[in-house]
């Protein structure tokens with residue numbers, strides 16, 4: 428399973444990269460706005476900087492919602508770096524844009540996936556990734572993990588190349604359950620990745636080893 432970090436914060440991206448487990452980065456307009464990135468030039472520069480930090484797929488989301496505008500914007504984003512993945516919303520014009528970029532060999536990530544039918548359409552259009560939003564489904568009392576299982580079954584039935592990129596991760600248990608089901612990628616906030624490290628028996632066991640090591644001189 429690939430690990431992506433879901434942030435536009437450069438410090439957090441560097442911290443995950445330094446850990447040695449990072450395979451890519453996902454961003455969205457809300458995450459970019461949170462970092463105070465404003466204006467086209469600043470947006471393109473920020474993605475360029477992320478590409479220089481991480482050698483892996485970097486999702487950059489279009490801000491427009493019509494086919495023509497998404498194509499223009501997506502082509503500009505794809506021109507930044509070969510690792511840029513154009514992130515496109517699951518709407519009718521978005522499906523057409525996925526097909527356009529797929530035909531051109533440009534990687535895509537179809538975002539805002541909340542049903543198996545949406546994932547199937549995106550895969551048919553040749554999306555590189557689909558991003559089902561686990562946490563946002565859990566937030567409205569719908570089992571997000573069930574959606575990952577449904578998409579896994581469908582993609583396996585027809586051997587789609589499209590990868591399941593589990594998004595809207597809220598906890599380390601989301602990551603573990605995604606790994607059990609067989610999501611291809613999990614994109615997660617840094618905190619949930621770091622929480623995978625934690626176990627009280629590791630801490631107490633290490634404290635004991637350190638104390639005993641001192642006795643050995």
Ligand code: G3P
Pocket residue numbers: 433453454455560562563594595596614
């Ligand atoms: O990048 C898409 C997704 O991961 C957003 O997560 O926490 O805003 O639901 P969240």
